[in-house]
Amino acid sequence: MTENILEVRDLVKHYPVTRGVVFKKTIGHVKAVDGVSMELRSGETLGVVGESGCGKSTLARVLMNLERPTAGSVLYKGQDISKLSGGALRRLRRQIQLVMQDPYTSLNPRMTVGDLIGEPFEIHPDVAPRGSRRQKVKELLDLVGLNPEHINRYPHQFSGGQRQRIGIARALALRPEIIICDEPVSALDVSIQAQVMNLLEKLQDEFGLSYVFIAHDLSVVRHLSDRVAVMYLGKIVEIGTEDEIYERPTHPYTQALLSAVPVPDPTLRDQKAIIRLTGDVPSPVSPPSGCRFRTRCWKAQDVCAEQVPLLEIRSGSDHPSACHFAEKREIVATHEA
Amino acid sequence: MSDILVTEQSKPGADGSGRPSGRLLEVEDLRVEFRTRDGVAKVINGVTYHVDAGETLAVLGESGSGKSVTAQTIMGILDTPPGFVTGGQVRFHGKDMLAMSAEERRRIRGEGIAMVFQDALSALNPVFTVGFQIAEQFRVRRGLSRADAKKRAIEMLDQVKIPNAKGRFSNYPHQFSGGMRQRAMIAMSLALDPEVLIADEPTTALDVTVQAQIMDLLAEMQRERQMGLILITHDLGVVADVADRIAVMYAGRIVEEANVYDLYAKPAHPYTIGLIDSIPRMDEKGQQLRTIKGLPPNLMNIPPGCPFNPRCPMAQPVCREKVPPLLQVGVSRASACHFAEELVNRD
Numbered sequence: 001m002t003e004n005i006l007e008v009r010d011l012v013k014h015y016p017v018t019r020g021v022v023f024k025k026t027i028g029h030v031k032a033v034d035g036v037s038m039e040l041r042s043g044e045t046l047g048v049v050g051e052s053g054c055g056k057s058t059l060a061r062v063l064m065n066l067e068r069p070t071a072g073s074v075l076y077k078g079q080d081i082s083k084l085s086g087g088a089l090r091r092l093r094r095q096i097q098l099v100m101q102d103p104y105t106s107l108n109p110r111m112t113v114g115d116l117i118g119e120p121f122e123i124h125p126d127v128a129p130r131g132s133r134r135q136k137v138k139e140l141l142d143l144v145g146l147n148p149e150h151i152n153r154y155p156h157q158f159s160g161g162q163r164q165r166i167g168i169a170r171a172l173a174l175r176p177e178i179i180i181c182d183e184p185v186s187a188l189d190v191s192i193q194a195q196v197m198n199l200l201e202k203l204q205d206e207f208g209l210s211y212v213f214i215a216h217d218l219s220v221v222r223h224l225s226d227r228v229a230v231m232y233l234g235k236i237v238e239i240g241t242e243d244e245i246y247e248r249p250t251h252p253y254t255q256a257l258l259s260a261v262p263v264p265d266p267t268l269r270d271q272k273a274i275i276r277l278t279g280d281v282p283s284p285v286s287p288p289s290g291c292r293f294r295t296r297c298w299k300a301q302d303v304c305a306e307q308v309p310l311l312e313i314r315s316g317s318d319h320p321s322a323c324h325f326a327e328k329r330e331i332v333a334t335h336e337a
Numbered sequence: 338m339s340d341i342l343v344t345e346q347s348k349p350g351a352d353g354s355g356r357p358s359g360r361l362l363e364v365e366d367l368r369v370e371f372r373t374r375d376g377v378a379k380v381i382n383g384v385t386y387h388v389d390a391g392e393t394l395a396v397l398g399e400s401g402s403g404k405s406v407t408a409q410t411i412m413g414i415l416d417t418p419p420g421f422v423t424g425g426q427v428r429f430h431g432k433d434m435l436a437m438s439a440e441e442r443r444r445i446r447g448e449g450i451a452m453v454f455q456d457a458l459s460a461l462n463p464v465f466t467v468g469f470q471i472a473e474q475f476r477v478r479r480g481l482s483r484a485d486a487k488k489r490a491i492e493m494l495d496q497v498k499i500p501n502a503k504g505r506f507s508n509y510p511h512q513f514s515g516g517m518r519q520r521a522m523i524a525m526s527l528a529l530d531p532e533v534l535i536a537d538e539p540t541t542a543l544d545v546t547v548q549a550q551i552m553d554l555l556a557e558m559q560r561e562r563q564m565g566l567i568l569i570t571h572d573l574g575v576v577a578d579v580a581d582r583i584a585v586m587y588a589g590r591i592v593e594e595a596n597v598y599d600l601y602a603k604p605a606h607p608y609t610i611g612l613i614d615s616i617p618r619m620d621e622k623g624q625q626l627r628t629i630k631g632l633p634p635n636l637m638n639i640p641p642g643c644p645f646n647p648r649c650p651m652a653q654p655v656c657r658e659k660v661p662p663l664l665q666v667g668v669s670r671a672s673a674c675h676f677a678e679e680l681v682n683r684d
Contacts, residue, residue, distance in 0.1 A: 051544035051545070051546065051547075052515075052544055159632050160400075161632070162632075189399035189400055189571060189633075190399065190571060190573065190612055190615055190616060191399065191611060191612060191615050191628060191629040192399075192632075193615070194615035194616075194617070194626040194627070194628040194629075195628045197617065197626055198625050198626055198628060201625070216544065216545070218545070219616070219617045219618070220617050222617070223617035223618075223626070256546060257545060257546060260545040260546045260548065260549040261545055261574065262545075262548075262549075262552075262572065262574030262575045262577065262578050263574060263577065263578075264573040264574045264576075264577045264601065264613065264616050264618075265577055265601060266577040266578075266580075266597045266598050266601050267598065267601075267602075268577075269577070269578060274549060276549065276550065276553070277546045277550075278550075280514045280515075280516055280517070280547070281544075
């Protein structure tokens with residue numbers, strides 16, 4: 001659990017905002033990811049939580065090298081993947097795979113399940129010689145709990161949960177070391193969501209996979225993650241073990257986020273101290289100066305507008321938090337009775 | 338206009354006191370099917386529930402359980418074809434709405450029963466300003482002048498706590514954020530002071546911090562107006578926070594109905610037990626989640642007997658033969674399971 005399999009250093013991804021058709025002028029940048037550093041250890045699950053627009057999906061795309069970073073680096077076992085291209089990049093992609101959110105749009109409706117899961121073998125023929133491919137696909141189907149007999153069916157013949165299993169089988173085909181899960185269960189019903197979460201855990205134990213698990217559902221993330229990073233407007237505001245984040249959060253945003261999670265227990269109704277955030281997340285085109293959370297923060301002082309708080313361990317805390325006034329606060333809402 | 342709608346003996350007092358014994362809104366043995374090219378899907382198979390003034394009924398179910406179709410039938414916005422009501426009644430103040438003329442139903446919509454939809458962006462008309470869409474109701478239904486209607490619409494936007502309501506009046510829906518759009522939808526649905534509000538997954542598309550804001554707003558509006566609120570959702574967390582009573586739906590049937598405390602403390606149907614067990618809980622980290630095996634049934638081919646029997650860990654031969662009716666178990670709760678008594682009496 002000590003070796004870093006993936007390291008992200010000062011990662012920045014900006015998208016230009018342009019005006020005009022012929023004479024395109026860049027009038028600003030969407031700062032989707034703005035200086036993110038973290039590491040993924042071998043065999044662990046790193047949860048990434050945050051609200052929509054905080055940059056967590058962009059982070060996934062950069063980690064997969066589907067987007068080149070504006071600045072910073074992504075190191076896979078010490079090798080900067082954002083500088084790779086051609087054959088080297090293709091070989092690397094075998095090690096990092098992606099499970100996407102929407103099992104309805106991420107599977108080509110004209111391909112059979114066999115073709116969908118077998119397609120990675122077309123690109124990497126050395127993994128499975130042509131003759132053994134169907135057998136391999138059947139093994140994968142069995143592994144994710146689908147009937148191997150259904151190899152010739154089309155995606156529309158499966159339910160949402162089954163399609164997500166197909167997506168997982170496809171990600172597993174090349175026996176990667178890292179799987180990046182971008183909201184893999186948020187489109188599923190509760191009873192199906194639990195099945196898929198159990199499957200992900202089982203596969204991790206079986207193959208020693210490392211997961212980056214991106215989701216907005218805080219209880220799902222807690223269930224699966226060893227460590228958790230909380231993102232707000234393109235930055236990590238707090239990172240720590242699952243216990244540190246959920247039991248002893250020190251950043252006001254983490255505290256507010258956790259307190260807003262509805263707890264499935266009516267007897268706790270009046271005992272919860274919910275921190276009400278006002279307003280919406282500011283635009284990532286022109287984020288607030290200093291601390292990005294200050295416009296919604298109840299602790300904000302003058303210093304918050306002037307200085308960007310660093311993600312570091314402060315006194316009275318045991319894990320990094322990007323707040324000038326990081327401190328513990330009782331969050332009753334996260335505890336089950 | 339409202340005196341045409343409600344007869345003198347059935348109008349409840351605004352505070353719920355002196356209310357006649359009649360229910361505000363009742364759905365009884367409702368049956369709806371969808372006739373498609375591939376066959377007939379029995380989407381609703383005898384749904385019965387009611388809501389009273391000032392009460393929150395949560396209708397809980399997964400996709401395809403029929404919770405939204407029930408709401409559409411109540412509102413009279415079911416797409417026909419393919420959807421057809423094949424039986425049952427929807428009574429508002431004791432009068433069956435399914436037997437009313439289109440004109441009569443139209444008068445109830447908005448003033449009697451209003452609805453908040455899940456996806457505010459597609460529910461609002463993109464080519465009219467938000468303010469116009471709210472003010473329109475005052476002009477058409479209350480006969481107000483343009484200026485008066487605008488004044489009332491700004492009041493409504495203000496009530497749902499949209500900052501700078503006056504300036505926001507002439508904004509288009511795309512200029513609002515997700516949370517603000519949902520607020521505008523709530524303002525629109527409350528404009529004519531309905532007695533019952535149906536909220537169909539009002540916060541599903543929103544982030545948790547915004548979800549908390551919107552649920553607070555709904556609860557506040559309900560308290561102030563003593564509305565009956567039907568909250569349709571799949572989120573067991575939201576339900577635990579706001580509901581008084583819960584009706585759990587599965588394959589177009591109510592399988593369990595109970596007050597919120599009883600339901601979470603001691604669910605009386607194996608499906609409810611499975612649902613509650615499959616939520617990831619903060620205190621069981623690392624353990625396997627208990628799941629409900631299998632998939633919800635195909636509505637064109639619902640299994641005989643109890644529709645849940647192929648997935649049920651307790652299923653016995655009787656479950657494959659007889660449909661269990663929704664019967665009272667204990668005090669003021671009901672379950673549609675042959676073994677409900679045993680479930681309620683277990684330790």
